[in-house]
Amino acid sequence: xxxxxxxxxxxxxxxxxxxxxxxxxxxxxxxxxxxxxxxxxxxxxxxxxxxxxxxxxxxxxxxxxxxxxxxxxxxxxxxxxxxxxxxxxxxxxxxxxxxxxxxxxxxxxxxxxxxxxxxxxxxxxxxxxxxxxxxxxxxxxxxxxxxxxxxxxxxxxxxxxxxxxxxxxxxxxxxxxxxxxxxxxxxxxxxxxxxxxxxxxxxxxxxxxxxxxxxxxxxxxxxxxxxxxxxxxxxxxxxxxxxxxxxxxxxxxxxxxxxxxxxxxxxxxxxxxxxxxxxxxxxxxxxxxxxxxxxxxxxxxxxxxxxxxxxxxxxxxx
Amino acid sequence: xxxxxxxxxxxxxxxxxxxxxxxxxxxxxxxxxxxxxxxxxxxxxxxxxxxxxxxxxxxxxxxxxxxxxxxxxxxxxxxxxxxxxxxxxxxxxxxxxxxxxxxxxxxxxxxxxxxxxxxxxxxxxxxxxxxxxxxxxxxxxxxxxxxxxxxxxxxxxxxxxxxxxxxxxxxxxxxxxxxxxxxxxxxxxxxxxxxxxxxxxxxxxxxxxxxxxxxxxxxxxxxxxxxxxxxxxxxxxxxxxxxxxxxxxxxxxxxxxxxxxxxxxxxxxxxx
Numbered sequence: 164x165x166x167x168x169x170x171x172x173x174x175x176x177x178x179x180x181x182x183x184x185x186x187x188x189x190x191x192x193x194x195x196x197x198x199x200x201x202x203x204x205x206x207x208x209x210x211x212x213x214x215x216x217x218x219x220x221x222x223x224x225x226x227x228x229x230x231x232x233x234x235x236x237x238x239x240x241x242x243x244x245x246x247x248x249x250x251x252x253x254x255x256x257x258x259x260x261x262x263x264x265x266x267x268x269x270x271x272x273x274x275x276x277x278x279x280x281x282x283x284x285x286x287x288x289x290x291x292x293x294x295x296x297x298x299x300x301x302x303x304x305x306x307x308x309x310x311x312x313x314x315x316x317x318x319x320x321x322x323x324x325x326x327x328x329x330x331x332x333x334x335x336x337x338x339x340x341x342x343x344x345x346x347x348x349x350x351x352x353x354x355x356x357x358x359x360x361x362x363x364x365x366x367x368x369x370x371x372x373x374x375x376x377x378x379x380x381x382x383x384x385x386x387x388x389x390x391x392x393x394x395x396x397x398x399x400x401x402x403x404x405x406x407x408x409x410x411x412x413x414x415x416x417x418x419x420x421x422x423x424x425x426x427x428x429x430x431x432x433x434x435x436x437x438x439x440x441x442x443x444x445x446x447x448x449x450x451x452x453x454x455x456x457x458x459x460x461x462x463x464x465x466x467x468x469x470x471x472x473x474x475x476x477x478x479x480x481x
Numbered sequence: 482x483x484x485x486x487x488x489x490x491x492x493x494x495x496x497x498x499x500x501x502x503x504x505x506x507x508x509x510x511x512x513x514x515x516x517x518x519x520x521x522x523x524x525x526x527x528x529x530x531x532x533x534x535x536x537x538x539x540x541x542x543x544x545x546x547x548x549x550x551x552x553x554x555x556x557x558x559x560x561x562x563x564x565x566x567x568x569x570x571x572x573x574x575x576x577x578x579x580x581x582x583x584x585x586x587x588x589x590x591x592x593x594x595x596x597x598x599x600x601x602x603x604x605x606x607x608x609x610x611x612x613x614x615x616x617x618x619x620x621x622x623x624x625x626x627x628x629x630x631x632x633x634x635x636x637x638x639x640x641x642x643x644x645x646x647x648x649x650x651x652x653x654x655x656x657x658x659x660x661x662x663x664x665x666x667x668x669x670x671x672x673x674x675x676x677x678x679x680x681x682x683x684x685x686x687x688x689x690x691x692x693x694x695x696x697x698x699x700x701x702x703x704x705x706x707x708x709x710x711x712x713x714x715x716x717x718x719x720x721x722x723x724x725x726x727x728x729x730x731x732x733x734x735x736x737x738x739x740x741x742x743x744x745x746x747x748x749x750x751x752x753x
Contacts, residue, residue, distance in 0.1 A: 184590050192602045307730035309682040311689045312705060312723040315712055323715050418595040422686055426709075436598075437690050440605040448605040455598045463593070 167478055170471050178464040182457060186238075189452045190231045193445050234449070243450035248442045253450050256435065261454070264424070264431035267347050268416050271354035275416075276409055279359050283366025283405075284398070287374065288390055302360030310419050314353045314426035321349060331428045350427045357419050358412040365408035369401035376400075403473040410466030414459045421455075485739070492735030499548060499729050506549040512539040515697045534708055534718055544721055547699035554615055554694065555680035561619030562676060566626025567669060571657045573627070574634030585631065591624050597686065604692050614693060618683060622676055629672055633665045667740065674737030678730040685726065701725060 237244065243253035286295045305313065321327050328348045338346070373379065374397055382392045421433030428434070432451060439447035472478065485493075502509060512518050515538060523533040531540035573584040591599070600617055607613050637643060643660050651659075681701075687693030688702030696703060701722035708719035 181590065181593050185594050188590065188594060188599075189602055192599065193606050303731070303734070304727065307678070307727045307734070308723060309686050309689075309702075309726065311686060311702075312720070312726065315705065315709065315719055316723055319712055319715075319717060319720060323712060414595075418597050421597060421601075422690065425690060436601060437692075440601045441691050443605055445605060448602055452594075452598050452602040456594045459595050459598075460593050 167471060171468050174464060174467050174471070178460060178467075182460050185456045185460060186235055186453060187231070189449060189456060190227075190234060192452075193449055194227050194230070238450070238453060244446045246439065246447045247444045248439070253447055256447075257432065257450060257454065260430060260432045260435050263429065264420055264433065266343070267350055267424070267429060267431060268354070268413075268420055270344065270347055270351040271358070271416060272413055274351065275355040275358050275362065275412070278355070279362035279409075279412075280366055280405065282359070282363045283370065284390070284393055286363065286367045287370045287393055287397075290371070298363065302363055305356045306360045310353060310357050310422045311426050313356060314350065314423055317349055317353055318426070321352075333428070333430070335430075347429070350423045350429055353423055353426075354416055354419055358416055361415075362408055362412045366401075366405050369404040369408070370397050372404075373397045373400045403470045406473060407466045407470045410462050410469065414462035414466075417455060417458050417462070488735045489739035492732040492739075495728060495732035496736060499552065499725075499732075502545055503549040503552040506545050510542040510545045512542045515699075516542075531721055532718060534704070536707075540704075540718055540721060543699045543704055544701075544725060547701045547704050547722070548725060550694050550698055550700040551681060551684055551688075551702070554611060554618070554684045554700075555677055557615045558618035558622060558680045558684070559673065559677045561615065562622035562626050562680075563669070563673060565619070566623035567630040567662075567665075568657070569623070570627040570630030570632075571634045571661050571665070572653075573631045574638050575653055575656055575661070581631075584627075588624050588627050591621070592628070596621050596683070600683075600687065601690075601692065604687075609692055609695060611694070614684065614687070618680060622680065622683075626669075626672065626676065630665060630669060633668055634661050637661050637664050671737045671741035674733045674740065678733050681726060681729065685722065 234244075241254055243257065245251060246253055246256070282298055286298050289295050308316070322329060329346060333346060370393060374393075379392060379396060382396045383389075387396075420431065421436060423429070424431045424433035425437050432454065436448065436451035436455070439451070517537045518539055519533045519537045523537070525532045531544065534540050534543055569584060573581040600621060603617055604613075607617070638656075638661065643656060646656055646660050684693055684700070685702030685705075688700050689706050691706060694700040694703055696707070704722050705719045708716070711718050712720075
């Protein structure tokens, strides 16, 4: 078998194992902890009978291991059960919201990734001069703020003071693509800023790393323009770390979305999750946690595989 | 104090001011924490430097008390994370073998789930109180510290002076606390600053989502949550915590940068 294929299959198997372990962890997180779910839902004043009834509906009268495999088996078939608070099917609620969340995340990703790489190149080109320092300064400021505050700052400036975008990102099926895009403009901008900083810094570091090599000096001595050297000679050799960091940030985007959706009242997965955490609706929290964790693990896995594939030494073994 | 760059000094001073304000909050706050002293969302005036909040409480007072809660929770969680993470990380590095493997793989597993998501899952069944918040944040953050301290300790563990201590017949405890810890301190201190800032951002995020510090206690994330409706009417009360958080995190970053640079220059001096 081709060694790359073998490595990739190994990584995939490892990823599946990790995902499985993560489901155990998520389930254990809500089950084995000292809090009694029925008690927390009903509050201190609940009667014994009501508690017993709720435990029976939740299946709490069975051992945790049995419930775990039931839950996992159902989840694998796309059945997450019904929400405790609204009695609605969780899978249908999630289905609609997941699309919205992915829309927001992909708009942010489409803007952030090329911008980050371009700014990274720019920072290397003008290394230690004002463009580099300006970019570093802005990115430092944007990582010093939690996402939700960045969201409110942008909302205050662009929606309230300037009135360019709506302050609340309501979105529904009857809207056209451009209307949707206008609605998610602000949250997408916040998410872009949040991941931009890290991606740009890593791009800069990865390219600077290659810039030390002897062949870059050769290119310089040939008299090539500095930007050409960076883009044509340094960039291809730093593709692997850059792709890696891009993937990691896309994974981070998935989490950042949770908070941003609450800020802009965007009908996506994140808001659904946070709503139901405060209502202590355990099945919904488990389902959302599972989906977020799988997307996160999946993107990390993808990052791993791409960096294997991007390594020419592995692709063309001697 | 000689040789400390101005930026680091500035960072230290501002950080110290924040901590002093947190410790002496009841002395310097002009009003009581949940005392209602005026109209809703009054603009800044002589009596209320930052105006009032959504219930007519003095915003400056809320910010000072809020800083106290936020800084306290973040510090406690960071301390817990560092104690646990570094000791376990050093142990993994020193013992090696299957102990190391099991600890490292378990750590990878916990790190494979995004911190916020994991915290939300856990907090959905736990009562949200300060000790539990600190515990959850500290435990989740200790995974990051574990990874760093293990990596640092593995490097130190193969050095000659550690070998010498082993041959001298010192126990594992001596190796960990007397040989590795002093030499790993510099990178850990730099990391401490960053983790502290992350803890501040994290507790603020949780409180903003309504799953952190509970009212009537004040904290920076909670102030944003309470005053968020004001934004639409152009009232910037909810943005005050932003100023505080940015100031604090930039100052801590300045100190951490200096600590980190010192470490790397030390490494350079060792011959490389």
